[in-house]
Amino acid sequence: MHKGRTISYRLLGDSAKPLLVLAHPLGMTQGIWDDMLPALLDNFRIITWDLPGHGASSAWPEEAGAIEAQDLAEEALALAEIAGAQTFHFAGTSIGGVIGQQLLSQHPDRLLSATLTNTGPVIGTPDGWLQRSVAVMEQGLEAMAKDIVPRWFGPRACEQQPALIDGWRVQLGRTDKRSYALLCEMLGRCNFTEAFKGKQLPKVNVIAGTDDVATPPSSLEALSSALGAAAPLVWENVGHVPAVECPEKMAELLVKQTA
Structure with a gap:
């Protein structure tokens, strides 16, 4: 429990090894990391x-507002x-990368390293996220999943x-629509463009995908x-x-870059 709300989490591996915290994208779950875990648990x-x-x-x-x-x-x-x-160590994708930016801006001393993928100091526009929030509340995620999910993956991953x-699509349809809508609105408010000036930051790795x-x-x-x-x-x-599309490559980078 955290602030009266249940958080589903997994704590895996040897307590003598350094901790790696992984944060998933909007609309997905901690299951995105599953294919990476065997390689990561040798090191973290x-x-x-x-x-x-x-x-x-x-x-x-x-x-809670x-x-x-x-x-x-x-x-x-x-x-x-x-x-x-x-x-x-921290790694996060999309909104997970936003969480990483918040940690870097407020608690850089807590991070040994940060790997941020498929995110940005600003993602989309406030109006775009507000429109998504309204549409989710009106239509529901099960109806919207057919349009949202194909944007997550490149053509090669879909072929393979x-x-x-x-x-x-099934998983997104099960997500609580109000929580999702509130997270959309949060993304519309986030702007980290000036948040790191004057900060003593740990090692940060940034990853993008061409697709x-x-x-x-x-x-x-x-x-x-x-x-x-x-x-x-x-x-x-x-x-x-990338945790779903190229898990071996992502795991290899985390092991090398956080060593």
């Missing part, structure tokens, strides 16, 4: 968790406390995994610039979710 203790109203986590309480990026960062810190880790789209229509490489270039980090790694034939 790992926490994954489901965002509010996603997977097996409770919906965001009505009395809006969701802010700080709320999600506090979830990550609370889970690290459960693991007994004062400092940890024919059931990929259908499986994630990502939601956060194209230019979005990751803007993030690298805001962070004062190296230019993003741009992976060919990868869409919005």
